[in-house]
Amino acid sequence: MQLILPLHSLIQRTCQFHPWYSTLLSQQGITPESCESTILSDLPLITSERLEQHYYAAAARTEPGLSVYKTSGTSSGIRKAIYYSPEDDEHYIAAKKASFQEWLNAEITGQQTAPPFRKALADMGTGHAASTAMSIFASLGYEADSLSFALPIEEHIRKLSSFKPDLFYTMPSILDAIASAADDLKQFGIRKIILVGEMAPLDWQANIAARFGIEPTDVLDTYGSIEIGAIASYSHTLGRYLFVDGIYAEALPAEQIDPRFEPLPASESVLVLTSSNRTVFPALRYVTYDVVRDFQTILVDGQERQSFRCIVKRIGSELKHGEKISLYDIESVVNRFVPDAELRVSLRNNRLSVHIRSKMLDEERLADIRHAIEHTIGEIGQMIENRMLEGITVTRAADNEQLERGAVKSKKIYF
Template sequence: MNRKGMNRIAAYYARKYDWYAALLQHSDDMLGNETPYLTADILEQHYYNSKAPEGCYVYRTSGTSGGRRKMIAYSEADERRYLAVKTRLFAQLAGDRPIRRAFADMGTGHAAATSIAIFKELGWENEAIAYDEPIERHIERLTQFRPDLLYTMPSLLERIACALDDPASLGIQCIITVGEAASPQWRSAMASTFGIDARDVMDTYGSIEIGTIAWFDDNAGCYRLAEGIHAEAVAPAAIGLADTLASDEAALVLTSTQRAEFPAIRFVTGDVVRGFQPASEHAGATFEAIVRRIGPELKHGEKISIHDIEAAVFAHAKRVQVRAASSANRLILYLYGPDATPDRAARIEAEIGQRVPEIGAMIHGGMLPRIEIVLASSESEMPQGSVKQKKWHQPTDGN
C-alpha cells in the first residue's frame, strides 16, 4: 500500500478514535510522517477493554494481560464485507468439487459464528457442532451427516482422526482448516488419513481483529492474501521487541481496507512468518509459513517453532495428537493416538534433531537434555488448554 492510501486510512481512524489521533500526532513528532504500529499493548490500553459500540456485532476472545476477554466489534458493513470475502474464498477453494453438505466443527469466535451463514449462501446443506462437545458426539454427528466439506481447526481434526477406526469411511471430499499452524507435512498426513489428496486439505489464516487474512495456494507453495489485506514483514525491534529471528523470518503486520469498527492499520498480529515476499506491481505479498507467535516460548529464551516440530512428527506419523511442553530447560513432546508407538517416537526424536537445528545445537551444547517423548495412553494424560492446542504447554504433573 502506498503512503497516500495509508494516510487516508489513518485519517479515518484519527477521526473515529481520539486516542489514535493522539498516537498519530505523537508519531509525527517522534518519527516524522510514519504511521505507528498498533501493538497488543496499545490496543489493550485503548480498544480491547473499551465499551462495545451500540448497534455492532461484538465478539470476545481471551488474551489480555489483565485476564479480561478482549472485545472486538464489527459494524453491519464490516460483517457484510467479512461474509462476502469469505464466501468467495470458500467457493474458490471448493472449486469444481460437487459439494452438497458442509459441516463446521469449530472453536469459538468469529469464524465459528459465521460459518453456517457462509454455507447457506453457497447453497450447501449444513450442520455445526460446538468444540467442547464430547469427542464421541463429534464422531456421531459426522457419521450421520457425512459432509462433503469439513471446516475445522487442526487440533480438532487430529482428535477426529484418532477417534475414528477408518476416517476415510466418512467420504469427506475436502477439509478447510483455520486457527492454528498447519505444516505441509501435517496436511499431507491428514489427507492420507481421510483418503483424499494433499491438495484437498486447504489451510486458511485469519484473526478476529482483521477477519480473513490469507489462504494457502498449493500450486505456488505459499500463502496469498485475501481481498483488502496489505501486509508488511518487520523486524522485532521495529515493534519494540528484543526477539531474534532467523534471516528468513519476520513479524507480520497487516492493514485492511475492510474494517470500520477496528483500527486495522499496521496491526501487529503477533505471528512470525517465514519466506515473506513483498507485494509487486502485479501481485500481492506472499509468505511460505506461519511458524510461531512472537515472544519468548521456552524459558531459556530459545525460539523454537511448533510448526517445525510438527513437521518432524508428521513426517513419521499420521493418526496422532501432539502437544509440546517446556519447563525450565526441558522439552517434552506428548503423543497420543494409533500411530504413537515406540519405534515412531524414536524416528521422530531423530527427525526433530535434524529438522530443527536449534534443538540439535542446544542438546549437543548441553543447554537442553535429550527430548522427552511421552506416549500417552489417553487424552487425559496430555497437557490440556483451550480449543487451540498448537502452542507451548506446561508439562503434566507426571512429567
Template sequence: MPNTASLAALHASRSAQSAELAALAAGHAQRFPWYRELLLRRGALGSGALSDLPLVDTGLLGAHYYTAAYPQLPDASAYHTSGTSGGQRKRILYSTADDDAYIAQRRALFGEFTAGVPRGAVAVADLGTGHAAASARRVFVELGYEAHDIDFTRPVEEHVAKLNAWRPDVFFTMPMILDRLLQARPALDIRPRKIMVVGDVAPPAWRAHVAERFGLRPDDVLDVFGSIEIGAIGHSCAETGLYHFHDHIVPEVLTPEELSRHTENELVPSRQEGSGALLLTSFTRDYFPAVRYVTGDAVTGLRRIRHEGREVFAFERIDGRLAGDFKHGERISNHDLAQIMAEVFPGRPFEAGDADGLVIRVVAETVDDDQVAAVRAAVDRRAPDVAQMIASGLVGPVRVQAVTPDGLRSGQAKRRLDLKEG
C-alpha cells in the same frame, strides 16, 4: 527495464494506496480517540506513508481497546476470546460492514475452492469460539450449501456422531480438532470432498497426511489464515506452494530486534520483503485499528509475486508465535502462562510451545502429578475457552515435562516461548 507507461502506472498505484492509507488512518483516528492522540504525537495525522504510522501491538490494545467501552460505535457486534492477562477476555468489535466484508472474502475463497461440489451438498463447521465460528454457517448458506455447525462445548464423541450422521461434503475445522476427531472412538467415518482448516499451523506434510486419510489430493485441503482481530488474512495456494494474502491486506515484516526496539514515538521502517514478525494493515476493517497491527506471528519469505496476471503478496510459511499468546484450541496469554509457572514452579526456567498442543518444559528433576494438576487448574481459571475445549475432549490436556538445564530448546532464560518448528 520497466517502460515509461509501466512506471507511470506503478507511481499512480502507489499514490492511490498512499491516499487510501491516509484516509484509513484518519477514519480510525475519528473512531478511536486514543489512536488520534497517538497520531498527533507522532505528527502522522494525514500521512499516507506506512513508516510514519505507529505500530499497534498488544500492549497498546490492552490499554485502550480490548476492554474499553465505545458507545460512539453504532451497530457494533462483540466477539470475545481468551488471551489477555489476568483472566480478562479480549473483546473485538465488528461493524455490519466489517462482517459483510469478511463474509464476502470467505465466500469468494471457499466458493472457488469448492467449485466442484454441487450446491445443496452438506457443509459442516466444527470450530471453537470467535468470529470464524460465528460466521461459518452464513458463509455456507450464502454459497448454497445445506449448512450445519457443532457446538464446541459438546463432548468429542457427540462431534463424531453428528459428523457421521451428516456426512459432510465440505468440512471446515481446526487442525487440533481434526487430530482429536481422527483419534476418537467410535471412529470418524466421513468422506468429505473438500476440507478447510483454520486456527493452527497446518504445514504441507500435515495437509498431505489428512488428504491421504480421506482419500483426497493434497490440494483438496485448504489452510486458511485468519485472526479475530483482522478477519480474513490469507490462504495456502496449491499452485504456487505459498500462502497468499487477501487483496485488502498490506503485510510487512520486522526483525525481532526491530520489533523489540520500537516505541510509540519512534519511526519504524516499512519492509515488505523478507522474514520476521508479521504486521498487517487491512483496508476493510472499521471497528478495529488494523493499521500496522503486530500479529505476534513470525513468517518466512514475504514477497510480491505475479499470479494469474496480477501482483499479490505471498509468504512461504508461518514459523510460530513470537509473543502475546499461545493456542491450545483457544488462546492463553504469555502473561498468564508466566504467572502460572511462577506460582507452581517458582524460580524455575521454562519454555512453552504450541506446535502440537500446549507443552511446557520446565527445568526440574521431576514433575509430579500435583504440580501438573496445579498448572492445569490455573490454565482452566485463566483461560475458560481453553478449559471448555479440554473438557469437551476437542484438545488434549496441557502437558508439563521436566527437562535438564541444557534440555531447553530456546537456551537459558527465566521464560522463553519458543516457535513452532516448520
C-alpha cells in the same frame, strides 16, 4: 498489492473510530488533517501494549448493529472485547466466500465428473469464524449445519455419520481428536476440508487427508484472526499463502517490534497487517506477533500478490526463550515418522518434552524422532549446544490418555 482505500483515508477513518489514535500520531508528528504525504512506515505500530492501554480498556462501544466477540484475557486481566460493524462483517464474509469459491471451483483433483457439493458442516466452536460460517455456506448454496466444539467427541462423530457433509470446516485439533476416536474416517464421505484457527503443517495435512481418503489438495488451510478477520489462504499450486484483497502486509524484524526480542533467522519475520476492511478495530500496522517464513511479493496471473510460505510460531510479550522454538517444525518432523500423530509439546525446567499418541509408535521411532528434532531443527540444536535447553524427551502417550486441555487440545507449546 495495494490497499483498497488510500492511506490518508484509512488514517482519518481510524482517528474517527478510535480518537486515541490521534494522540499516537501526534507523538510521531503526524496530524489526520495533513497526512496526504504520510507513508505507512511513518505510522506507529499497534502493539499488544497499545491495544491494552487504549482499545481493550475503553468503554464499551454503543453503535447500533455491532457484533462483539470476547477472547482470552490480556496481561492486565481485562477480557478482550473485539467489535465488528455490519460493514466489517460483510467484508469478512465476502473475503471468506471468495477464497472458498476460488478453491472449490479450481477442480484441483481433476474429478470433472464428481457430483456437486451439497452439504457443509462447521465444527469449530464459538467466535467470529463459527458465527459467520452458516451465512457463508448458505450463500454458496449448501445445506449447512454446525455443532459446538465443547460437545463430547462422540457427538462430533455421530453428527458426521448422520449428516455426511461433503465439506467439513473445522480446526486441526478437532480433526486430531476425531481421527483418534473414529475407527474409519472414510465412512463419513467427506470430500473437502477447510481448516481455520491453528497451524497446520503440510506433512500433517497430507497425513490427515490420506486418512480421510482424499488428496492433500482437497484440504484448504486458511489464516485469520479475530482482530483483522480473513487474512490469507494456502495455494497448493504456488505452495504459498496468499493474502486476501484489502490486506497489506509488512514483515518486520522482531527487534523492530520490541528491542527486547532477539533476532529471528534470516528467512523469518513478524507479520504486521494493515486492513482496508476494518473500521471498529484499529487495523493500521497491527502487530500479529505471528512469525512467518519466506515472506515475498510474487506475480500471480500478472498481478503482484504478497505471500509467505508458512507460519512457524508466535512470539509474545513475556519473551520466553522457548519462543525460539517452532511448533510448526516439530509437528512436521513428527508427522514424517508417524502419520497418525497427536502431540503435546511443553518446555519446562529448560527441557523440551514431546508427548505423542500414535498407534504406529515404537521405541525405535521414538528415538528417531528425538534425533530428527535435535538435528534437523536448527534453533533447537543450537539451544542444546548453548545449554539453553538441557535436552529433549520424546514419549508415547497411552491410547486413552487425555492430551486435550478442555474440549480440544490447543496447537501451542506449553510453558
